[in-house]
Amino acid sequence: MDSTLGQDELLEKAKKQEKRKARRAALRAAAESGVVIRPLAPAARIRKRHYGLFLTFILVFLLPIVVSAYYLYTRAADQYASTLAFTVRSEDAASASDLLGGLTSTLGGSTSRDTDILYEFILSQEMVRKVETALNLSQRYAVLTDLDPVFGYHNDGTIEDLTDYWQRMVHISYDSASGLMELRVLAFTPEDATAIAQEIYAESSAMINALSATARNDATRYAQEDLNLALERLKAAREALTSFRLNNQIVDPNADIQAQMGLLTTLQTQQAAALIEYDMISETTNSDDPRVEQARRRLDVIEARIADERQKFGTGGGISGGVEYATTIAEFERLTVDREFAETAYAAALRALDSALAAANRQSLYLAAYISPTTAEQSQYPQRGLIVTIIGIFAFLIWAIMSLVYYAVRDRR
Structure with a gap:
């Protein structure tokens, strides 16, 4: 066993000597050819910068x-x-x-x-x-x-x-x-x-x-x-119509017209009856008969009343009373139209407000x-x-x- 180890050591020494001889030969050959071979780098050593780097590592990290x-x-x-x-x-x-x-x-x-x-x-x-x-x-x-x-x-x-x-x-x-x-x-x-x-x-x-x-x-x-605007307009229209009725003492001109037309129809019926009676008396009696004069006077009164009633409707040939009555009716109709329009506008505005409130409440x-x-x-x-x-x-x-x-x-x- 010891002899084997001794042989191995001898072989290792021989190999190292051969390597040295080969390195020297290579160096001589390089020197003869002009090539400079620098020695290997020395072992690394700790320098001051390494200490500074370690110190900053401690301080910064x-x-x-x-x-x-x-x-x-x-x-x-x-x-x-x-x-x-x-x-x-x-x-x-x-x-x-x-x-x-x-x-x-x-x-x-x-x-x-x-x-x-x-x-x-x-x-x-x-x-x-x-x-x-x-x-x-x-x-x-x-x-x-x-x-x-x-x-x-x-x-x-x-x-x-x-x-x-x-x-x-x-x-x-x-x-x-x-x-x-x-x-x-x-x-x-x-x-x-x-x-x-x-x-x-x-x-x-x-x-x-x-x-x-x-x-x-x-x-x-x-x-x-x-x-609010529609309400103000409706109030103004109603107040104007109320003032018109108070000034003219007429509640409903349409009803007044119907009453006037009924009276005129009645007078015209009486006029027709008076004409028939006058014609009959004139044909059966003398001209100086008192009944003829009485019938004629009755007929004149009825015709005069009919003329007065027609003048109220503006059919009296430019009489001022007729013109005033027709103007009154026209003014009443205008105020009535204004009130109806204001009522319609107010109803539409009220529906719009209800719809807006409903939509706003739904999207709260x-x-x-x-x-x-x-x-x-x-x-x-x-x-x-x-x-x-x-x-x-x-x-x-x-x-x-x-x-x-x-x-x-x-x-x-």
């Missing part, structure tokens, strides 16, 4: 991770989330007035635009002010400020500061295609998060109801104006919550692991970029 992790896991206060989800709905159902060709709705905007308005309203200063008034929001968020100055709120801030902090604590997920809106409200206690979410829903409902009332008023405003907006404000049982925020991971990724990217820039500048020198 490791230190932010350690500091942030220490703060998040020892100082950062637990935050509880309350989830609320809703959408803006419009009650748009067909009615009998639509089937009969009623007035179409003129409500402005759509539910998607109203949801966009609601999105901006929830993040606005007005919403913050309303919640601050109702729940004393700044006090609720400033409870743990001394322990957690990074995630807490400083109570001595202005309304603008509170609005900025509000936008950090209220996260909105909004799908414009479906109109669904989901809110995540953060607070330092589960009860505060739920109370704030409920107040947001209440204020959002009030705002949507105000938008609906404004749209309903806009939709019915023109119909109401037309109705309301807030429909499909997830009521929830109450958390455990803290899920701040997301410490995720925050540390993100800080580590960005810190490593910054360190890597700094290192690449350093070596790029060094290589150019």
Whole structure:
């Protein structure tokens, strides 16, 4: 066994000597041919730049991770989330007035635009002010400020500061295609998060109801104006007709005309009878008979009465009384036509207003919550692991970029 190992060592030494001889021969041949062969690179050694690179790795990458992790896991206060989800709905159902060709709705905007308005309203200063008034929001968020100055709120801030902090604590997920809106409200206690979410829903409902009332008023405003105008015209027409009746002491000229026509017909009948009686007396008696004179006088009286009655209808050959009566009848007919037109216009305006009100009521907006404000049982925020991971990724990217820039500048020198 020992003899075998000794032979192997001898063989290895022989091979190494042959390699050295071959290398020397190659070097002599290269020297004779004029080719310069440089020696191999020396072994790598740690230099100052390597220490600087390691130091920056610690300062830029490791230190932010350690500091942030220490703060998040020892100082950062637990935050509880309350989830609320809703959408803006419009009650748009067909009615009998639509089937009969009623007035179409003129409500402005759509539910998607109203949801966009609601999105901006929830993040606005007005919403913050309303919640601050109702729940004393700044006090609720400033409870743990001394322990957690990074995630807490400083109570001595202005309304603008509170609005900025509000936008950090209220996260909105909004799908414009479906109109669904989901809110995540953060607070330092589960009860505060739920109370704030409920107040947001209440204020959002009030705002949507105000938008609906404004749209309903806009939709019915023109119909109401037309109705008021038609009502004024109807009042004026009726007052004019009443004044005409009082001035002329005539309730219904048509009935008066019928009475006058009946009287004229009766007089004409009496005139015919008086003519027959006069002719009969004239034929059977002398001209100086008193009965003839009496019959003639009776006939003259009837004819005079007929003439007077005809003058009332304007058939008396330009007599002023007849002209006045005809003018009176014409004025009455004009006032009657004005009143009937005003009544028709008023009825049409009233139907238009009823149709507009029905359409506006059918398309009224309301807030429909499909997830009521929830109450958390455990803290899920701040997301410490995720925050540390993100800080580590960005810190490593910054360190890597700094290192690449350093070596790029060094290589150019």
